[in-house]
Amino acid sequence: MVELGHFALVLAFALSLVQSTIPIVGSQKNDARLMAVAGPVAVAVFTLIAASFLVLTWAYVVSDFSVRNVFENSHSMKPTLYKITGTWGNHEGSMLLWVLILSLFSALVAAFGRNLPATLKTNALAVQGWVASAFLLFILATSNPFTRLVPAPFEGQDLNPILQDIGLAIHPPLLYLGYVGFSVSFSFAVAALIEGRIDAAWARWVRPWTLAAWIFLTGGIAMGSYWAYYELGWGGFWFWDPVENASFMPWLAGTALLHSALVMEKRSALKIWTVLLAIMTFSLSLLGTFLVRSGVLTSVHAFATDPARGVFILVILSLFVGGSFALFAFRAPSLTAGGVFQPISREGSLVLNNLFLTTATATVLIGTLYPLLVEAVSGDKISVGAPFFNLTFGPLMIPLLALVPFGPLLAWKRGDLYAAAQRLAWALGGAILATLVVMIFVDRTMLFAALGIGLAVWLFLGAITDIALRSGFGNTSFSNMRRRFFGLPRSAHGAALAHLGLGVALLGIVATTAFQSEHIVALKPGETTDIAGRNLRFERLVPHQGPNYTEDQAVFTLISGNREIGSVSSAKRLYTARRMPTTEAGILTRGFSQLYVALGDPTPDGGIVVRIWWKPMVTMIWLGPLLMMIGGILSISDRRLRIGAPARRKAVLAPQPAE
Structure with missing residues (x-):
């Protein structure tokens, strides 16, 4: 066999x-x-x-x-x-x-x-x-x-x-479906360059495949984030690890490609740029494959392989990336750029979207590769961590997110920015109100956190505004509005849901980062500690035998006031074959928030070190990408986005001769 x-x-x-x-x-x-x-x-x-x-x-x-x-x-x-x-x-x-x-x-x-x-x-x-x-x-x-x-x-x-976790059953296949799915966009781009002909129909054929890859990659990254969050016991959702960046860069470029292909399909514009993005996106996927398997990175996510394999993949990377860019350089002068449009238009907003996304991709690429280049040239080992990415990536994302709700409300070719701003007035009011509520009732010192939450509310209220206006909210009867709502193209619902999911994820990131509580304490069975205004009682430590491991499982009870609101179990596990210990975090979900408990080393007096977090709204970090995936699925189910699905036409019967 x-x-x-x-x-x-x-x-x-x-x-x-x-x-x-x-x-x-x-x-x-x-x-x-x-x-x-x-x-x-x-x-x-x-x-x-x-x-x-x-x-x-x-x-x-x-x-x-x-x-x-x-x-x-x-x-x-x-x-x-x-x-x-x-x-x-x-x-x-x-x-x-x-x-x-x-x-x-x-x-x-x-x-x-x-x-x-x-x-x-x-x-x-x-x-x-x-x-x-x-x-x-x-x-x-x-x-x-x-x-x-x-x-x-x-x-x-x-x-x-x-x-050995259920996350591994989901994360790599989803990630590869995204990584490799962009090969179709790449192949269509190279095929069009070989033929020397690119038009709006090309974008119409490419966009569903790009959208499918983007959906899978979104799910793969989100699942990988959640796997690292609960399996590694570090309590974080993103660490700007080089291997994490290797999957994030194609996602950023793929998001830009989706929006660029939309402009090309609708207005026959940005042809050359869209083809270039298709090549860049899959090139970044190949770069990620090289980084994970070459042995040049030290990461919990990387495969430890010998340098010969890395050299082989580097040759493949050079051939496909270099060859496709050379073909692009050869063909680009003979390609037409496409239609023209005013800066204030839906096309203009999507171009701005592409500008921010590709610049953000470049910053992540530089931060990921710079330590490797320094080590290759000088032999010095340096690290580029979260401070660099937060200071470079964050400021690029803030204006992009602030501008997202305007795009769908602007007309093609020539838009009215003032009219779009008027339509978004109530969304802006809701965002300002959310900011003030955080400042007044939560923490007056957290200005940036309050602004971040206001930005998140702005995003999902803006997405709701788009659909509400298209449905005729406030301008027609309820029955007519309902009919128009369900009559909207699925792609419209999908785009709004994806933008709403972006706001939900941002809300989770800001709330968790700014307002989480952390407590490290040594506890014995029966002792209690405080976390975020609640009490956590250490009940008992129980040995347990698994199929290929042994573990000591600690059971805790969360108490609010005088009421027990749930129990959570955390463990220190030893896999017998490899003699390798792992930490199995205990997680208790309450609404959108979670209690996170990880065990440390035992203490000489019979206790154990316990690291405890209370993470408000943390599940929204992964709920957001789930909504984005559902939005993508809705969009791809629209007949206009499916290859090989021409519009249905009623059969016309030929007239019968009179008898």
Whole structure:
């Protein structure tokens, strides 16, 4: 079975070479038969890689320790769920998942791109084949997941304990669907440059694929943030870790690409810029792949790999990024920029959006790569941490967020800023009121926190204003307003929900950062401590035996006044195979807020050090991205955004001859 999986991978590499050469030759010669090869071959490559991935998963499930990858990352006593997720909890398996998702997107383009121009579809699938060929070669040459051990060990070394979590079942697949999903936008951009023709229809074809990738990447980043929050025991949701930045940069660029493609589709403007953004977004995805797997970064998220693999990926990165930018430089002078518009217009607001987003992406890129460049040149090790990113990224985001509600209320080509401001007056009033409430009733010294909360309220009231005005709120009867509300395009509801989600996430970030309480104390069973006006009582310490670990579980009760409002359990866990300890945080959710408890070391007098946080509105940090994802799903469900979905037309019956 394992050899079949390996053979399927080799055959997939051979077919991906066919996919990357024969169709593009056909498009240059205008040979329909050669061009027709692209679709079936793309589907065949996906089928073979899927079979290979299933074989590796089977080897994990049955604990086949004759496979080196299974031996190094699994254990017979590990729960079945974590045996499955262990398939991609390592370098080799995760790279196989990477190319599986790449081939999936290629197969989807082949299946659902029937109404695409033949040459554009053919060239795009060929570019997908180039990327697949490079990474399949990388896997077969340096990262073969099917390498055998002879003789086979009796037992495995187990998976890294911090990866034995349900978050790992969700986070990497979502992240890769986002990372790799942008390859479709990249392939369409390169295909259009090869053909030398870019128009508004191109943006219409690209936007759904970009939106799908953006939805998955949003979910992947949010899930990764929550996983780090509860699994690592640090109590934080974002640390500006270089590997976190590696996924955040494509998200920022992809968000800019979404808005730029909208301008190109609606007004046939920003053509050259949109193509450049499509190339940049996937280039940043490839850069993230390099950073995680090259060994140049030290991070809890990074795969520790040898430098040879890093050099191989760096060559791939250079070829695709350098080649695509060279092609862009060659073709750009012959491309037309598109339509013109006034600075005060919806197009102008989206251009401003792109300016802030790409500048923010550049600051994150510089902060991430600068320490690596300094170490490569001088040998000195420096670190760029949260203070740098907060001082550079934050000031760029504040004006961008303040301007977001204006964009949907401005007309295309020429807008009226004063009229848009009048429509947003009640949203501004609500934001000012929220700011004053925080200053007067919460903490008068927290001016910046109050302004941040006011900005968050401004964002989601602005999103509500957009939909309310489109529905005729205040200008028509309730029944008519209701009819107009449900008659709005799904993309309109989706955009408003995404902007609302942005405000919700900002509210959670500001409230948690400014108003959280932290307390570190040594407690014995029966003792009580205070946290944020509440009492936390340490009830007992209980030993517990898991399937492949032992733990000491501490049980606490949260008391408000004289009433017990909930209990929470935290643990210190030891995984027996690796002899590796972990901290399992205890979390009690009350409304949108959470009590977070992490255990430290035992004290000589029989107590234990406990680190306690009260985090107000912390769940809004992840509720916001969830709303953004739902908004994206609503938008992509709009028929106007789906490839291969022409408008329905009623059949017209031919007149019958009179008898």
